[in-house]
Amino acid sequence: xxxxxxxxxxxxxxxxxxxxxxxxxxxxxxxxxxYTLTSVALLAIASGGVWLTFYIGRINIGQAAFALMGGYxxxxxxxxxxxxxxxxxxxxxxxxxxxxxxxxxPILRLRGVYFAMVTLVLTEVARLLALALPVTNGAKGLVxxxxxxxxxxxxxxxxxxxxxLANPRLTFYLISVVLMVICYAGLYRLxxxxxxxxxxxxxxxEELASSIGVNVAYLRVVIYAVSSLLGGLGGAMFxxxxxxxxxxxxxxTDSINxxxxxxxxxxxxxFGPILGTFLLYFGWDLLFQTGRLQLLIFSxxxxxxxxxxxxxxxxxxxxxxxxx
Amino acid sequence: xxxxxxxxxxxxxxxxxxxxxxxxxxxxxxEILSIIGPNGAGKSTLFKLASSFLRPTAGExxxxxxxxxxxxxxxxxxxxxxRTFQETTIFKGMTVRENxxxxxxxxANASLLGYYFAxxxxxRDEAEFGRSADEILAFLGLDGIRNDPAVTLPHGxxxxxxxxxxxxxxxxxxxxxxxxxGMNHDETMRAVEIVLGVRRRxxxxxLVEHDMPAVMxxxxxxxxxxxxxxxxxxTPAEIQQNQxxxxxxxxxxxxxxxx
Ligand SMILES: Nc1ncnc2c1ncn2[C@@H]1O[C@H](COP(=O)(O)OP(=O)(O)O)[C@@H](O)[C@H]1O
Ligand SMILES: [Mg+2]
Numbered sequence: 269x270x271x272x273x274x275x276x277x278x279x280x281x282x283x284x285x286x287x288x289x290x291x292x293x294x295x296x297x298x299x300x301x302x303y304t305l306t307s308v309a310l311l312a313i314a315s316g317g318v319w320l321t322f323y324i325g326r327i328n329i330g331q332a333a334f335a336l337m338g339g340y341x342x343x344x345x346x347x348x349x350x351x352x353x354x355x356x357x358x359x360x361x362x363x364x365x366x367x368x369x370x371x372x373x374p375i376l377r378l379r380g381v382y383f384a385m386v387t388l389v390l391t392e393v394a395r396l397l398a399l400a401l402p403v404t405n406g407a408k409g410l411v412x413x414x415x416x417x418x419x420x421x422x423x424x425x426x427x428x429x430x431x432x433l434a435n436p437r438l439t440f441y442l443i444s445v446v447l448m449v450i451c452y453a454g455l456y457r458l459x460x461x462x463x464x465x466x467x468x469x470x471x472x473x474e475e476l477a478s479s480i481g482v483n484v485a486y487l488r489v490v491i492y493a494v495s496s497l498l499g500g501l502g503g504a505m506f507x508x509x510x511x512x513x514x515x516x517x518x519x520x521t522d523s524i525n526x527x528x529x530x531x532x533x534x535x536x537x538x539f540g541p542i543l544g545t546f547l548l549y550f551g552w553d554l555l556f557q558t559g560r561l562q563l564l565i566f567s568x569x570x571x572x573x574x575x576x577x578x579x580x581x582x583x584x585x586x587x588x589x590x591x592x
Numbered sequence: 593x594x595x596x597x598x599x600x601x602x603x604x605x606x607x608x609x610x611x612x613x614x615x616x617x618x619x620x621x622x623e624i625l626s627i628i629g630p631n632g633a634g635k636s637t638l639f640k641l642a643s644s645f646l647r648p649t650a651g652e653x654x655x656x657x658x659x660x661x662x663x664x665x666x667x668x669x670x671x672x673x674x675r676t677f678q679e680t681t682i683f684k685g686m687t688v689r690e691n692x693x694x695x696x697x698x699x700a701n702a703s704l705l706g707y708y709f710a711x712x713x714x715x716r717d718e719a720e721f722g723r724s725a726d727e728i729l730a731f732l733g734l735d736g737i738r739n740d741p742a743v744t745l746p747h748g749x750x751x752x753x754x755x756x757x758x759x760x761x762x763x764x765x766x767x768x769x770x771x772x773x774g775m776n777h778d779e780t781m782r783a784v785e786i787v788l789g790v791r792r793r794x795x796x797x798x799l800v801e802h803d804m805p806a807v808m809x810x811x812x813x814x815x816x817x818x819x820x821x822x823x824x825x826x827t828p829a830e831i832q833q834n835q836x837x838x839x840x841x842x843x844x845x846x847x848x849x850x851x
Contacts, residue, residue, distance in 0.1 A: 462707040472683045481698030
């Protein structure tokens with residue numbers, strides 16, 4: 269894509285998500301969709317982190333642990349210490365990044381299914397910790413978390429106080445989409461910079477990468493930290509919207525879904541997880557009517573998709589182009 | 593001539609198996625030194641020890657007098673000891689030119705953040721890497737296929753790309769593991785020219801090789817391994833006369849050591 273068509277695509281995306289979607293929702297009076305779409309945006313942020321670990325050749329089934337961690341850090345800071353939410357958001361991300369460095373140093377040596385298994389266990393460890401630690405209030409969780417207050421910069425109100433808003437759901441939606449766009453712009457830059465190519469060198473051959481001077485261990489940890497930061501941001505934002513968090517707010521199912529979102533969209537496409545999250549989330553909801561068959565149909569369709577399109581849905585676009 | 597790389601009493605055991613046993617020799621600045629030996633003799637293991645991809649069970653490797661065994665491979669590479677691999681090891685998902693550009697990492701001056709935000713140091717690095725990659729590709733005769741995906745390359749070009757990757761790191765010593773394996777006569781002759789060219793660039797070459805005629809033609813000196821032990825060391829002429837070497841290779845075929 270040329271840079272003008274890239275700019276055009278980005279503008280079109282913003283126009284659709286920030287203007288057209290709210291207008292459609294207002295016209296159709298489907299206000300419930302705000303919550304759904306906000307969820308998609310936030311889950312896509314966490315999925316983007318998982319996608320990034322795929323990019324260095326690691327299967328990450330542990331993102332729910334960091335979403336949970338980010339959610340709790342933000343909630344505890346807001347509830348117990350009265351810190352403004354908008355300050356807790358970056359702090360939650362940062363906390364997750366630091367924690368993931370400590371966790372990543374030992375476990376990132378593992379590859380393939382071993383790393384995947386350990387991250388899966390990590391999700392469960394996070395849940396058990398949330399149950400056991402005193403600050404998290406155990407299984408009862410933290411509830412009635414106050415809505416985010418206003419935030420101002422040089423006297424200009426950037427984000428209004430949610431408690432005073434007539435339509436907080438719209439504002440949450442807009443903020444979440446903007447946050448998602450910022451995160452993915454950051455990912456896009458990473459992938460298209462030399463850092464991205466260094467990541468690919470790890471994915472394709474770690475031994476060779478280290479023989480040409482790539483500090484493999486360092487790069488792996490940095491990328492894992494960025495990945496976990498995204499998990500923490502997504503989780504913290506999610507908790508602010510639902511105004512509550514429990515040890516079961518993010519579980520192994522979420523970890524697996526984050527990973528599936530990446531597969532579905534395509535591991536080779538930085539925006540793949542957005543599409544994957546969107547389709548998986550809506551696909552799951554659409555199948556709700558099928559009752560007990562929901563999971564069966566859902567899984568079968570996923571397996572079929574992965575067999576037919578191993579490089580994800582976005583590979584369709586390239587396919588069409590190379591044919592035409 | 594100075595000893596650039598000193599291998600002293602190097603031993604590597606895998607469980608009960610002694611793959612390399614008490615091997616010592618030195619590599620001199622500017623020479624091409626080959627390690628030969630029958631299959632399973634421990635050549636590749638010795639190679640990994642020399643580039644610090646394996647930790648020795650005993651003994652050590654010194655580069656310019658400083659111990660390098662036990663250091664991380666990227667640290668050893670930074671000092672100037674760089675290896676290419678026996679397996680056709682390249683970055684398969686990149687083009688030929690991307691492979692060579694990424695291999696300039698040892699010459700990188702910018703940090704990760706610098707590359708991310710395209711700092712002036714990073715932009716200077718990237719311009720330099722591109723220029724140097726083009727020069728190396730031209731030197732190895734790969735400029736015609738620079739934008740081909742690396743996976744699609746035929747055997748001979750893959751090896752040349754492996755060497756290009758090695759050269760991009762600006763090594764003092766380049767370790768080549770079987771650079772001529774699987775090549776026909778013409779390809780081998782071209783690869784021999786490339787290795788000689790590499791040495792003309794001032795790079796010391798340590799290579800492991802099966803192809804005896806090529807080794808005899810290219811090497812200044814040869815070290816022969818058998819069952820993990822060094823059984824001979826000398827010029828190609830000396831090695832061809834060596835009784836132990838002839839015995840070690842007996843039962844293979846006589847012409848395989850180029851006699
Ligand atoms: N990682 C390893 N684990 C166990 N045994 C190994 C390993 N690498 C090599 N060996 C054994 O060490 C011996 C020497 O192998 P190698 O160095 O590859 O020989 P060469 O390259 O001369 O053919 C062989 O018997 C091989 O099976
Ligand atoms: Mg070998």
